[in-house]
Amino acid sequence: MTLLTLVRHGETDWNRARRIQGSTDIPLNDTGREQAREAAQRLQERLTTGSPVIVVSSDLSRARETAEIIADTLGVDPPRTYPQLRERAYGEAEGVDAAEFLERWGDWHSAEVPGAEPWPALRARALAALQQIARDVRHTTAPASASVIAVAHGALIREIIRHATGGELPPVGFRLPNGSSYDLLLERDRLRLLSGVGPVVAG
Numbered sequence: 001m002t003l004l005t006l007v008r009h010g011e012t013d014w015n016r017a018r019r020i021q022g023s024t025d026i027p028l029n030d031t032g033r034e035q036a037r038e039a040a041q042r043l044q045e046r047l048t049t050g051s052p053v054i055v056v057s058s059d060l061s062r063a064r065e066t067a068e069i070i071a072d073t074l075g076v077d078p079p080r081t082y083p084q085l086r087e088r089a090y091g092e093a094e095g096v097d098a099a100e101f102l103e104r105w106g107d108w109h110s111a112e113v114p115g116a117e118p119w120p121a122l123r124a125r126a127l128a129a130l131q132q133i134a135r136d137v138r139h140t141t142a143p144a145s146a147s148v149i150a151v152a153h154g155a156l157i158r159e160i161i162r163h164a165t166g167g168e169l170p171p172v173g174f175r176l177p178n179g180s181s182y183d184l185l186l187e188r189d190r191l192r193l194l195s196g197v198g199p200v201v202a203g
Helices: 030-046 061-074 098-105 119-141 154-164
Strands: 002-008 053-057 147-152 181-187 190-195
Touching: 002 030, 002 061, 002 119, 002 154, 030 061, 030 181, 053 061, 053 119, 061 147, 119 147, 119 154, 119 181, 154 181, 154 190
Parallel strands: 002 147, 053 147
Antiparallel strands: 002 181, 181 190
């Protein structure tokens, strides 16, 4: 059993401009760094005293720096990076803003973008990454039970949550805010959402 907290990285200039980043390596801006510090403070208030805390992240700089800020604030080891936690590759849509995306490919959830990673492949990659992280953490901290903070990206976290809730969450149209966190419990092959996303609502 592994307690996982997924954190979406802080804001970048492309986030602010509503441009699609995908696998493009865009750094945090100052707002993003402040969001990372705020996320760390929230996590610090909730962590169980005395239990090991392991921080991991995607290897893209916006996630890695968010994780470094969190680890530094919590006083734990620097994050280990996992390329499997990278954001979905969006192919020709990377760098495109929301309005152009809609004009070229239509609705976000049904768009077929040339060169984009298929949603099922993203989900499979994300779930395999969580299993690998859980194995690595058990190897490092056993017999103690550790809390894992994994800093990743919006589309990847969304797919994990959709898997954990049978597609019920997040609600359609709900954007996972930068710096937001989501608690899950991984028990062998079962993943359960504990907190972080509100009830199912329209839009």
